[in-house]
Amino acid sequence: MGLFDRLKQGLSKTRKNLVEKAEQLFYRRVVDEKLLNELEDLLIMADVGPRASADIISALKEKVKKGEIPDTVELKKALKDEIKKIIRDGSGINITADRPYVILTVGVNGTGKTTTIGKLAGRFANEGLKVILAAGDTFRAAAIEQLEIWAERSGVQIVKHKSGADPAAVAFDAVVSAKAKNADVVLVDTAGRLHTKINLMEELKKVKRVISRELPAAPHEVLLVVDATSGQNVIHQAKIFSEAVHITGIALTKLDGTARGGIVVAIKKELNIPVKLIGIGEAMDDLRDFNADEFVDALFE
Ligand code: GDP
Ligand code: MG
Numbered sequence: 297m298g299l300f301d302r303l304k305q306g307l308s309k310t311r312k313n314l315v316e317k318a319e320q321l322f323y324r325r326v327v328d329e330k331l332l333n334e335l336e337d338l339l340i341m342a343d344v345g346p347r348a349s350a351d352i353i354s355a356l357k358e359k360v361k362k363g364e365i366p367d368t369v370e371l372k373k374a375l376k377d378e379i380k381k382i383i384r385d386g387s388g389i390n391i392t393a394d395r396p397y398v399i400l401t402v403g404v405n406g407t408g409k410t411t412t413i414g415k416l417a418g419r420f421a422n423e424g425l426k427v428i429l430a431a432g433d434t435f436r437a438a439a440i441e442q443l444e445i446w447a448e449r450s451g452v453q454i455v456k457h458k459s460g461a462d463p464a465a466v467a468f469d470a471v472v473s474a475k476a477k478n479a480d481v482v483l484v485d486t487a488g489r490l491h492t493k494i495n496l497m498e499e500l501k502k503v504k505r506v507i508s509r510e511l512p513a514a515p516h517e518v519l520l521v522v523d524a525t526s527g528q529n530v531i532h533q534a535k536i537f538s539e540a541v542h543i544t545g546i547a548l549t550k551l552d553g554t555a556r557g558g559i560v561v562a563i564k565k566e567l568n569i570p571v572k573l574i575g576i577g578e579a580m581d582d583l584r585d586f587n588a589d590e591f592v593d594a595l596f597e
Contacts, residue, residue, distance in 0.1 A: 303584065303594040306576025310557030314342040315596055318375070322368035327360055331368075335375070342555070343527050344379075345562030352378045372596065380592050383564045388585025389416070389517065389545070389572050391425070391481060396474035398482045398507055398514035400467075401547075402500055402537055403521035405488040408549035408575055410439065412521050413483045414446025415575075415583035421450040425480035430470030431456035432463040432503060435487040443485055449580070453479075463487065463499060464506040471510045484515070497540035504541050519572070521547045525554040531566050538569070549575030552582075560591065 317338050325331050332353050339349035355378050359365050365374050391397045401409045420427045429447050433439035437459040447454040455470040467484050474482045507514050520543045522530040537543055548571050551557050560571055571586045
């Protein structure tokens with residue numbers, strides 16, 4: 297299966313919930329106020345979010361008024377365009393020339409931080425880059441073991457301490473080791489328990505501080521990993537983590553598991569943090585650079 301078809305398959309629940317329902321809605325209808333209001337309900341049900349949905353619908357109403365949307369074929373095209381307009385400047389992960397390039401992942405437990413790091417490690421190793429993983433979720437021994445499995449799978453190095461150790465010390469050792477070994481990329485895993493409690497946020501701040509002290513330009517990327525199946529809660533999580541550490545991008549995982557993939561649009565509208573990666577499954581190549589046009593085309597095609 298080609299990459300685009302795999303993406304379509306990964307988004308199939310949202311396609312069914314949003315696009316197929318929109319098509320049913322459009323069948324033999326004239327484009328009027330009533331139809332557009334019904335479309336707005338569909339957008340909200342797909343987690344596009346109330347503000348983004350309202351913006352999209354008012355832009356469509358404007359076009360209808362100007363006679364630019366004579367029928368539902370044009371309406372579908374215009375809908376795609378409006379969604380693309382909102383999410384357009386999303387981008388993938390780009391490693392700059394600065395070495396080692398450090399990516400710190402943060403997020404609530406179970407969102408897919410460790411898995412995303414594992415998939416990224418595979419991708420970078422494939423590109424011939426020297427990768428070091430930092431087992432910064434020291435809260436549970438199992439979390440360290442999980443990262444070790446990914447390290448083995450991709451043949452990359454891992455820096456780990458015993459469970460219960462200070463995650464900042466693990467991150468520090470990984471950066472020092474990466475400098476000594478001329479590594480290209482350091483991927484730092486972290487714990488995600490109790491995101492509403494102050495101690496995790498303090499821990500993350502410390503991890504970030506220690507990395508920056510050793511390497512002033514780092515971390516180059518602070519990636520917030522969020523689970524698409526948790527809906528609008530994603531927005532809440534992003535706000536909390538943003539207060540502690542400056543988030544440079546979002547990895548939106550488990551899009552394959554939700555009918556409400558419209559959350560991509562809500563994230564852009566509400567947070568203005570670029571979605572850089574999307575997860576559409578558990579396998580190594582189920583992590584994609586986010587591309588707005590491709591995403592919308594895969595949904596609607
Ligand atoms: P962490 O607690 O944030 O480190 O989360 P994990 O990386 O341990 O992931 C939690 C679960 O989510 C694991 O079972 C992963 O396989 C699963 N997972 C992660 N990303 C995706 C994805 O894009 N799609 C699906 N279906 N499962 C995912
Ligand atoms: Mg983990």
